[in-house]
Ligand code: ADP
């Protein structure tokens with residue numbers, strides 16, 4: 001006797017449910033998407049115990065017609081497409097006709113629905129995929145679906161559920177994303193009786209972002225807008241300061257559908273490169289509109305992953321949309337003193353002064369405040385004042401250059417604020433741009449060493465150097481083998497005078513070791529950052545006025561003068577009012 005049998009409908013549904021219904025959040029996603037397809041303007045989601053025991057989704061959409069109620073729970077039954085030809089131009093969120101059948105197969109469902117054509121509504125009860133009853137009831141127009149005891153008949157799947165709070169977190173995540181993608185719909189999420197999401201539904205994306213992430217985030221986003229023949233992109237990206245250590249605050253929507261997409265996230269990363277710190281990810285809510293025939297959304301049952309036929313165009317569009325907005329809008333970080341400064345009692349003559357003392361004989365630099373009282377050495381007061389006003393052209397025109405503070409920060413005064421510029425961060429940005437440009441143009445980046453250095457390397461080091469040889473030469477090292485596992489270095493990349501060439505070489509070799517040819521572009525960026533850092537003026541370095549002016553002029557020609565290449569701010573703004581608050585002139 002043969003071994004193959006055709007599975008019964010119930011088993012087929014349970015297997016299919018495994019693909020669509022992974023956890024409470026996936027049920028919520030499918031039900032809310034159905035509400036959106038039903039043209040609801042208000043959707044309310046209520047969950048208990050992370051959605052495991054109870055999920056209720058209520059909408060004010062068109063409702064389900066009496067004749068359709070039973071069939072809606074059958075597999076591959078949908079009102080959204082009629083034949084495969086329509087698959088190429090789908091604008092509705094659903095089309096597979098699987099969700100209700102799949103959810104019903106693994107839970108107990110109560111559905112109440114009402115359309116505008118009938119004076120009465122209908123109530124249906126479905127248990128483990130079997131319709132128990134359908135009867136008339138009074139109900140407002142729209143649909144309400146209660147899903148109870150998820151996975152009660154599939155213990156294996158039930159076991160994989162996480163703690164209630166974790167499952168609730170997943171639900172809240174998906175509801176937030178759907179709310180962001182649909183600013184015209186008022187979306188509400190109630191968890192164990194407490195409202196945790198409540199968007200206005202007024203069509204305005206910014207107010208939706210604010211209602212989900214709070215006022216601080218709402219105040220720190222930049223609008224983006226882009227259009228070409230192929231696609232349209234609208235949305236908001238966050239100022240670098242609200243970047244996160246993960247991608248949780250990046251939401252991408254394609255023709256209204258929440259998606260995940262590698263080309264889009266790479267474009268976001270690339271556009272934000274050198275604006276945000278390494279290992280941080282920018283805030284972004286992007287609405288991409290594209291001709292549906294250029295996208296395949298039928299790649300995955302949850303329809304979350306999509307395939308574009310025009311990957312590179314999407315990448316380019318997203319990249320430029322963000323880049324343009326960042327260079328036009330990226331603001332100087334403003335300091336607010338929420339808390340009054342607390343002055344500590346001290347025996348030192350002037351509070352907080354960290355003077356640098358340069359001994360005339362030997363040039364030794366000391367930060368020891370005690371020495372102030374006993375030495376005749378030249379003393380830099382914390383503010384090295386430049387008496388003349390200096391006019392500096394582009395963003396900060398007519399600013400008065402006040403001086404250098406702690407031999408580290410450049411102080412400018414303009415209108416009713418002061419600007420503090422971190423001289424190292426600012427110069428690092430300038431050097432980085434220059435070095436990168438030279439690198440890309442294959443220009444030499446070497447400085448000859450007066451005395452060549454001989455370095456003994458380990459076998460491992462030699463292998464790394466061999467692998468990255470071209471790169472080391474391109475960034476400015478000139479070296480030859482010197483026998484017995486050693487090399488002689490005759491030139492190093494630009495850098496500060498007096499740089500320890502050996503340490504520098506070994507440091508870069510160390511960085512190179514953790515990279516392979518596959519992530520070469522990361523290695524290049526990383527080494528260029530490093531060279532820029534070494535080449536830039538340091539903190540605690542007294543600068544002459546001309547040097548400061550030169551630095552500021554160069555800084556202001558940068559496309560992004562506001563952060564160093566690692567994303568730290570170069571310029572901060574302190575409004576006069578904040579100083580007045582410190583002195584209690586204003587509250
Ligand atoms: P799909 O969304 O892929 O069409 P579903 O199984 O999710 O498949 O839903 C089946 C059908 O039930 C839908 O095509 C739609 O006609 C109807 N339906 C489901 N939920 C709703 C709702 N909230 N409002 C109106 N109609 C709904």
Ligand code: MG
Pocket residue numbers: 030033034093094095097099100
């Ligand atoms: Mg659906």
